[in-house]
Amino acid sequence: MDLNTLLLWAAMLFLIIFAAVRLAISPLIEKKYIIDQESRDLVKLRDIDVLSDSELEEIIEFYQKKNLKNKDYEQYQKYSSALKELKEIGYFSEEKYSNKMDILNDYFKID
Structure with a gap:
C-alpha cells in the first residue's frame, strides 16, 4: 500500500x-x-x-418528577416486552410469566 x-x-x-x-x-x-x-x-x-420564585421552583420540580416517571415507564415497557418475548418463545410458562410480571409491576408500582 x-x-x-x-x-x-x-x-x-x-x-x-x-x-x-x-x-x-x-x-x-x-x-x-x-x-x-x-x-x-x-x-x-x-x-x-x-x-413567583416559589412557583418556578415547584414547576421545575414537577417537570423533573414527570421526566423521571417517563424514564421509569420506558424501562418498564422494555422489561415487560423482554418477559413477554421469553414467554412467547417458550422459556417461561404462563404461570411463571405471570409471577415475573407481578414482581415487575410491584417494583415499578404499577397496578
Whole structure:
C-alpha cells in the first residue's frame, strides 16, 4: 500500500466513526436543548413577574418528577416486552410469566 491509499483509508475510517458518534449523541443533545429552552422560558416568565420564585421552583420540580416517571415507564415497557418475548418463545410458562410480571409491576408500582 502506498501512502495516499493509507491516508484515504484513515480519512474514511475517521469519517465513519465521527458520523456514528454524531448520530448516537444527537438525540441526547436535542433533548437537553428542549429542556434548557423550557427552563429559560420559565425563568423569563419569572423575570416578568408572571411566576413567583416559589412557583418556578415547584414547576421545575414537577417537570423533573414527570421526566423521571417517563424514564421509569420506558424501562418498564422494555422489561415487560423482554418477559413477554421469553414467554412467547417458550422459556417461561404462563404461570411463571405471570409471577415475573407481578414482581415487575410491584417494583415499578404499577397496578
